[in-house]
Amino acid sequence: MRYRLYREHKYLVAFFSKTLQECGCLDFSSQKSIEALKESLAQLFALLNAHAEHEDTRIHTLLKVKGSTVVDKAESEHEQHHNIYDVLNEQLQAISTESSDEAKQALGYQLYLALRDFFAETLVHLNYEERVIMPELQRLFSDDELREIDFATYRQMQPEQMVHMIEALNPYLNRNDRAVFFDDINRVEPEKFSIAWEELKELVGSEEARALESKLIIAKPSRSLDPIKKLKYPWEDVEPENTSQIEHHNNKD
Numbered sequence: 001m002r003y004r005l006y007r008e009h010k011y012l013v014a015f016f017s018k019t020l021q022e023c024g025c026l027d028f029s030s031q032k033s034i035e036a037l038k039e040s041l042a043q044l045f046a047l048l049n050a051h052a053e054h055e056d057t058r059i060h061t062l063l064k065v066k067g068s069t070v071v072d073k074a075e076s077e078h079e080q081h082h083n084i085y086d087v088l089n090e091q092l093q094a095i096s097t098e099s100s101d102e103a104k105q106a107l108g109y110q111l112y113l114a115l116r117d118f119f120a121e122t123l124v125h126l127n128y129e130e131r132v133i134m135p136e137l138q139r140l141f142s143d144d145e146l147r148e149i150d151f152a153t154y155r156q157m158q159p160e161q162m163v164h165m166i167e168a169l170n171p172y173l174n175r176n177d178r179a180v181f182f183d184d185i186n187r188v189e190p191e192k193f194s195i196a197w198e199e200l201k202e203l204v205g206s207e208e209a210r211a212l213e214s215k216l217i218i219a220k221p222s223r224s225l226d227p228i229k230k231l232k233y234p235w236e237d238v239e240p241e242n243t244s245q246i247e248h249h250n251n252k253d
């Protein structure tokens with residue numbers, strides 16, 4: 001079986017689905033609820049932006065060097081997403097400034113439909129990456145070359161960040177996904193992985209942990225995890241106003 005990327009798409013879909021659910025349940029007559037959705041949308045856009053930027057810089061550039069053009073479609077969709085963020089933010093702003101309750105409900109429903117459209121487009125986009133771009137990557141690169149794409153990220157991470165990443169992804173992963181993540185991190189950063197493993201093994205349960213320990217060569221940890229290090233992804237605590245900065249930054253790139 002060839003090595004494959006994009007396992008984090010499962011997390012992305014769940015995150016988006018949660019935001020869509022929040023929008024579907026929202027009381028658009030409540031300013032407090034509108035503010036909460038504004039923050040959730042800002043977090044969703046920050047996550048999608050970070051993911052798209054990772055793909056553009058780490059994956060698409062590799063394919064372009066080989067003369068492959070399958071990434072053109074995905075890259076132009078990444079660009080279009082910025083316009084969608086703007087439209088959705090404007091729609092939410094219009095609900096906020098509207099004084100009539102009836103109009104708020106009507107605009108709220110339109111926002112829900114627009115967000116659902118974007119969700120549908122995003123699912124098609126993710127499928128394209130996994131069904132078209134991934135086979136192209138496998139055709140043009142070896143498994144070791146493909147692993148190297150995420151290794152660059154793992155090299156920059158501290159063990160606490162590794163734990164946080166797996167904790168965030170884990171509710172949406174299966175056993176095979178976890179095995180690949182752990183094997184990858186252990187290959188590239190065995191010392192850091194051994195520190196992170198002390199917590200990760202609790203996450204997976206004893207049977208899976210034993211199976212992994214018999215498969216992976218896990219070093220003796222040189223220190224314990226720092227329990228006071230508070231880690232959050234930008235999309236876990238981004239303020240609504242920060243999103244426009246992120247978008248602005250990405251537009252300049």
Ligand SMILES: [Fe+2]
Nearest residue numbers: 052055074129
């Ligand atoms: Fe993408």
Ligand SMILES: [Fe+2]
Nearest residue numbers: 051055126129
């Ligand atoms: Fe993606």
